[in-house]
Amino acid sequence: MPRRLSFAVAAATLSSLAWSGQALAWGSTGHRLVAQAAIESLPANAPAFMRDPAFAAAAAEMARDPDRTRAAGRAHDRDADAAHFVDGDDQGLVLGGPALGALPPTREEYDTALRAVGSDSWKAGYLPYAIIDGWQHLVKDLALWRADAAGARLTADPAKAAWLAADRARRELQIRQDVGVWAHFVGDAAYPLHVSIHYNGWGKGPNPDGYTTQSIHIPLEGPYVAAHVTLAGVKAAMTPYRDCRCAIESETGRYLTADAAQVVPIYALEKAGGFKDGDARGPVYMTGRIAAAASEMRDMIEQAWNASASMSVGYPTALPASDFEAGKVADPYLLLHSND
Numbered sequence: 001m002p003r004r005l006s007f008a009v010a011a012a013t014l015s016s017l018a019w020s021g022q023a024l025a026w027g028s029t030g031h032r033l034v035a036q037a038a039i040e041s042l043p044a045n046a047p048a049f050m051r052d053p054a055f056a057a058a059a060a061e062m063a064r065d066p067d068r069t070r071a072a073g074r075a076h077d078r079d080a081d082a083a084h085f086v087d088g089d090d091q092g093l094v095l096g097g098p099a100l101g102a103l104p105p106t107r108e109e110y111d112t113a114l115r116a117v118g119s120d121s122w123k124a125g126y127l128p129y130a131i132i133d134g135w136q137h138l139v140k141d142l143a144l145w146r147a148d149a150a151g152a153r154l155t156a157d158p159a160k161a162a163w164l165a166a167d168r169a170r171r172e173l174q175i176r177q178d179v180g181v182w183a184h185f186v187g188d189a190a191y192p193l194h195v196s197i198h199y200n201g202w203g204k205g206p207n208p209d210g211y212t213t214q215s216i217h218i219p220l221e222g223p224y225v226a227a228h229v230t231l232a233g234v235k236a237a238m239t240p241y242r243d244c245r246c247a248i249e250s251e252t253g254r255y256l257t258a259d260a261a262q263v264v265p266i267y268a269l270e271k272a273g274g275f276k277d278g279d280a281r282g283p284v285y286m287t288g289r290i291a292a293a294a295s296e297m298r299d300m301i302e303q304a305w306n307a308s309a310s311m312s313v314g315y316p317t318a319l320p321a322s323d324f325e326a327g328k329v330a331d332p333y334l335l336l337h338s339n340d
Contacts, residue, residue: 026187026290027222028064029229033290034190035183036060037234038297043241046305047145049172050179062180063187078122083185085125085194088260095119100195101257103128105249127189128252134182135248135300141178142308144336145171146321151332160333167336183297189255190293192262193217202267211267220266220286224275228283229290237291242299251303255296262289315339 026034039056049055066084071077088100094110097117104110107129111121121129148168155161193199193216200217207213244251266285274281309325312318314335324332 026191027226028067029226030191030221030290031063031067031184031187032060033225033229033231033234034187034293034297035063035180037231037238037291037294038183038186038301039179041235041238041294041298043302046302047142050175050301055176059176059180059183062177063183065181066184082122082125083130084127084188085199086127086256087124087197087199088195088256088263089197092257092260095124095197097124100128100260101253103249103253127185127194128256130185131182131189131252131255132248134178134185135252135304137178138175138182138301138304139307139311140313141171141175142305143311143313143321145175146308147313147324147329147332147336150321150324150327151329151336154327155332157333160331160337163337164333179301186297186300187290187293189252190259190289190296191221192259192266192289193221195256195260196263198263198267209264209268209271211271216270220270220275224282225286225290229287233283233287234291234294237287238298239291239295241302242295243303244299248300248303251300259289259292 036056036059039050039059040053042051044051066080069076070081072080086100087095089095092100094100094103095114095117097119098104098110098113104113107121107126110126110129114120114124145168148164148171152161152164152168155164188194197203198211200215201213202211203213244254269275269281269285272281273279274285276282309322310320312320313324314329314332315338317335319329319335323329329335
């Protein structure tokens, strides 16, 4: 059964749970928790507008959007649905193709590698590239914000300064949306069933340990998290800031590989009854997974902010954002408003 249909069937069996969340991701509660915990934990050197509680709350609501905009139409859904998962196999490969921890640099190359083993990025999922693309977009967003802020502060012409200040405000709204949507995919990658061929019960093939073949994906990520995981608990479980000092592609591969290592533990915990009412192991486990996503997102935002200083912006001449901040750009308005 195609993945999208299997989840639809699973969702149809959940009416008795009285849950209104979406399939194929953490439920609304989980996605809110990831984004809010991450943003509220940003260090003091992050831009002040991002550390505003209102920014965190709004971005946390936006983190649900990739689920809420499902069923928009065939073209939209066919492309967008595959962004939520990647089918890692028991050998650490994506359906026998590229290694989960060492993926090709672009989705085009990834798709080519998958086609060589009889699949493609729509069937296998392209979650890693949704994360990488969102991070790169954020770096550019923040570079534009740096340039706008510096230009508004340093430009002598009041009309130009007013336009740059307004453009900075527009960029802040754009960053809020972009961070929120991107948070969804960073969150998806911390739920082990999003990075595995065993995405909704162990499925077909060898199952020597007798793990469940029942549809556990949605009940655990949605209703269970809503009932057992709290923002305070997530924040308490977050790890200290870690700078990977590496390319975003490498860090994304590491993050996905670490989550894939949790596939057997989550099934073993389910088999042991850890997710039954009254068992403390399940809430601790799920809190830890959401905390892992929040920690990763916080770290990636900090790394994006640092990288944005050297990102070039402007047209027709693109210059590093740090040049705008250092006052080296004679007319920031000309480059940011664009000289057609």
